[in-house]
Amino acid sequence: MATISDVAAMAGVSTATVSRALNGKSTVDPELVARVLAAAKELGYQPNGPARNLRRQEAAVLALIISDVENPFFTAIARGVEDVAHTVGYSVVLCNADENADKERRYVDVAIQERVAGVIMSPTPDVRNADLLINRNTPLVAVDRPLPDRLVDTVLVDTRLAARQATEHLLAKGYTRIGCVTGPSGVRTADDRLSGYRDALRAAGVRTSPRLVRRTEFRAAGARKAAAELLAHSSPDALLVANSAMATGVLAALGEAGRRPGREVGVVAFDDVAWAELIDPPLTVVAQPAYEMGTVAAQLLLARIADNGRAATTTTLAARLIERGSSHRG
Amino acid sequence: MATISDVAAMAGVSTATVSRALNGKSTVDPELVARVLAAAKELGYQPNGPARNLRRQEAAVLALIISDVENPFFTAIARGVEDVAHTVGYSVVLCNADENADKERRYVDVAIQERVAGVIMSPTPDVRNADLLINRNTPLVAVDRPLPDRLVDTVLVDTRLAARQATEHLLAKGYTRIGCVTGPSGVRTADDRLSGYRDALRAAGVRTSPRLVRRTEFRAAGARKAAAELLAHSSPDALLVANSAMATGVLAALGEAGRRPGREVGVVAFDDVAWAELIDPPLTVVAQPAYEMGTVAAQLLLARIADNGRAATTTTLAARLIERGSSHRG
DNA sequence: TGCGGTGGAGTAATCGTTTACTCAGAAACT
DNA sequence: AGTTTCTGAGTAAACGATTACTCCACCGCA
Numbered sequence: 045m046a047t048i049s050d051v052a053a054m055a056g057v058s059t060a061t062v063s064r065a066l067n068g069k070s071t072v073d074p075e076l077v078a079r080v081l082a083a084a085k086e087l088g089y090q091p092n093g094p095a096r097n098l099r100r101q102e103a104a105v106l107a108l109i110i111s112d113v114e115n116p117f118f119t120a121i122a123r124g125v126e127d128v129a130h131t132v133g134y135s136v137v138l139c140n141a142d143e144n145a146d147k148e149r150r151y152v153d154v155a156i157q158e159r160v161a162g163v164i165m166s167p168t169p170d171v172r173n174a175d176l177l178i179n180r181n182t183p184l185v186a187v188d189r190p191l192p193d194r195l196v197d198t199v200l201v202d203t204r205l206a207a208r209q210a211t212e213h214l215l216a217k218g219y220t221r222i223g224c225v226t227g228p229s230g231v232r233t234a235d236d237r238l239s240g241y242r243d244a245l246r247a248a249g250v251r252t253s254p255r256l257v258r259r260t261e262f263r264a265a266g267a268r269k270a271a272a273e274l275l276a277h278s279s280p281d282a283l284l285v286a287n288s289a290m291a292t293g294v295l296a297a298l299g300e301a302g303r304r305p306g307r308e309v310g311v312v313a314f315d316d317v318a319w320a321e322l323i324d325p326p327l328t329v330v331a332q333p334a335y336e337m338g339t340v341a342a343q344l345l346l347a348r349i350a351d352n353g354r355a356a357t358t359t360t361l362a363a364r365l366i367e368r369g370s371s372h373r374g
Numbered sequence: 375m376a377t378i379s380d381v382a383a384m385a386g387v388s389t390a391t392v393s394r395a396l397n398g399k400s401t402v403d404p405e406l407v408a409r410v411l412a413a414a415k416e417l418g419y420q421p422n423g424p425a426r427n428l429r430r431q432e433a434a435v436l437a438l439i440i441s442d443v444e445n446p447f448f449t450a451i452a453r454g455v456e457d458v459a460h461t462v463g464y465s466v467v468l469c470n471a472d473e474n475a476d477k478e479r480r481y482v483d484v485a486i487q488e489r490v491a492g493v494i495m496s497p498t499p500d501v502r503n504a505d506l507l508i509n510r511n512t513p514l515v516a517v518d519r520p521l522p523d524r525l526v527d528t529v530l531v532d533t534r535l536a537a538r539q540a541t542e543h544l545l546a547k548g549y550t551r552i553g554c555v556t557g558p559s560g561v562r563t564a565d566d567r568l569s570g571y572r573d574a575l576r577a578a579g580v581r582t583s584p585r586l587v588r589r590t591e592f593r594a595a596g597a598r599k600a601a602a603e604l605l606a607h608s609s610p611d612a613l614l615v616a617n618s619a620m621a622t623g624v625l626a627a628l629g630e631a632g633r634r635p636g637r638e639v640g641v642v643a644f645d646d647v648a649w650a651e652l653i654d655p656p657l658t659v660v661a662q663p664a665y666e667m668g669t670v671a672a673q674l675l676l677a678r679i680a681d682n683g684r685a686a687t688t689t690t691l692a693a694r695l696i697e698r699g700s701s702h703r704g
Numbered sequence: 705t706g707c708g709g710t711g712g713a714g715t716a717a718t719c720g721t722t723t724a725c726t727c728a729g730a731a732a733c734t
Numbered sequence: 735a736g737t738t739t740c741t742g743a744g745t746a747a748a749c750g751a752t753t754a755c756t757c758c759a760c761c762g763c764a
Binding site: 705706707708709710711712713714715716717718719720721722723724725726727728729730731732733734 | 735736737738739740741742743744745746747748749750751752753754755756757758759760761762763764
């Protein structure tokens with residue numbers, strides 16, 4: 045593979061001049077620039093990234109470590125990050141931690157070893173992984189979930205309030221025995237959604253009961269089983285569901301139990317998905333501004349890369365309830 | 375950040391010994407190994423990836439360039455690739471080319487510059503990007519779509535046959551004016567699905583008509599418009615839809631036109647998705663073995679990294695028709 | 705005791721860039 | 735003209751690992 049020396053030899057200049065011509069850092073005789081460019085093209089020269097990064101002590105690459113590539117919420121974040129990063133010449137590598145602290149650890153190690161310019165992550169409950177980055181002063185932004193007691197730029201959705209509003213909406217529509225299917229304990233979004241749900245019930249003077257709450261991983265299978273149990277033993281008349289994958293499980297369980305969403309059991313789920321309007325009745329959802337979370341996170345990260353001394357900020361975005369048929373008795 | 379020299383100094387040995395102790399390439403006195411390990415841990419030493427890659431002339435990283443992160447088909451492939459790569463110590467970086475030759479080009483450049491060990495890609499119609507890799511002998515596997523006239527390992531689904539069988543299924547169920555909504559011309563999977571559709575009609579002696587075919591990007595919006603037009607002007611009694619994003623658009627158009635899937639307009643779509651069973655009637659789909667495509671592609675790539683001289687192979691996997699209510703008149 | 709062989713550790717070259725430093729020549733002064 | 739300033743290009747020293755090569759000490763054998 046052609047190196048900078050090959051280009052220099054072909055253009056009849058020094059490697060320093062090639063480097064300067066290609067990077068435009070300092071002025072070079074236009075005549076020489078032309079010769080260098082011609083030689084580089086002729087040889088199909090591509091700079092050696094590792095060598096460049098070794099010398100520069102930084103790569104124009106951001107790492108984005110997300111919890112689940114198969115969750116549309118996180119892929120939308122990824123798009124937001126990419127779109128911003130690309131406009132300023134950074135590449136984004138997407139790493140799928142799969143809600144698994146070991147995989148997350150592995151990707152954090154890769155990010156450190158490859159000396160990426162910065163990291164955006166939706167952290168697992170195991171804070172030690174993020175601490176690895178924090179201790180090295182690697183620019184870091186937490187997205188979707190905060191890092192407790194760590195001074196780190198953070199982009200969140202006010203998911204507790206959103207859960208409260210969703211629950212209040214169900215109460216307003218006349219549902220009284222409202223259940224909640226949320227994610228694992230320790231995952232902040234799961235905890236917050238449960239808190240918001242309880243906030244609404246308490247404010248309305250409705251007794252909350254642990255028998256109406258189920259916690260499981262953020263996937264369809266667990267949610268299906270959880271919903272089936274709730275339906276069998278606790279006769280809820282509505283369910284608040286913490287994400288879209290879980291929603292498919294819950295809806296499947298309703299179908300099996302022969303219970304119609306909306307009319308018989310109200311359903312509100314987090315995350316607006318393409319199919320929400322296709323089912324009958326259409327699914328009422330809490331739409332999170334995922335793409336925007338990605339763009340904001342990327343901007344924060346770029347700002348921190350430019351100035352690691354700036355104070356850490358927390359940006360909280362609002363979610364939006366989209367009322368559809370699954371939460372109406374009519 | 376701690377370097378290998380720091381570790382060497384603390385352990386009282388040379389950098390060579392540290393390297394050997396850490397990589398286990400050659401035998402080192404267990405006593406020294408212990409000292410080195412202790413020092414490395416104490417200093418939180420993480421090897422400098424760029425320096426290592428520069429010297430080794432290769433990184434233990436695979437690049438996976440996919441057409442659309444928001445398409446579950448591709449994220450399932452990504453999981454397959456990751457699962458295989460991780461078992462042998464490779465990391466996978468996921469790049470979203472977004473069906474866009476420019477973005478693809480950009481990621482190909484990054485892959486070349488970072489000297490990744492190999493690349494798996496679902497190529498856009500612009501073959502020049504893949505040629506960049508081929509010309510440099512970068513190990514490469516094409517997935518989902520072939521690279522015409524290039525000797526490259528390839529993993530495909532027999533999508534033409536699958537489209538034919540799906541169409542035959544619709545014919546067998548008594549639908550006669552079958553339309554097709556497929557992807558852009560030049561994208562092989564889109565072309566093949568159209569060909570399979572025509573194969574089935576011809577074999578059944580049904581006249582094919584361009585008025586029953588629409589081509590658009592592989593997304594919901596275009597498909598929705600296309601389906602609306604077909605319904606308004608060509609009165610199809612069934613539709614074959616080339617992927618799941620398009621299926622949401624088609625189903626929305628059917629809803630707007632007040633036409634019920636199955637009973638009035640039969641629908642078969644490519645890709646089995648979680649919500650296929652939730653809609654009414656449930657969606658008949660062509661399930662592609664996406665995860666398996668990913669595992670096979672990763673295995674081929676690893677084999678080629680180990681021996682770049684091996685002959686190129688093409689693996690074709692079968693898709694499976696899953697009959698549900700949307701293709702039954704009853 | 706002397707000698708070849710061997711295992712294990714250190715020395716230093718190397719990978720391909722970027723960039724601090726140097727230097728020659730031209731331009732702009734006095 | 736002589737001196738200073740400036741511009742632009744070349745020289746060579748990093749960056750931090752891996753590894754070919756060297757060397758020392760020790761072992762076994764005659």
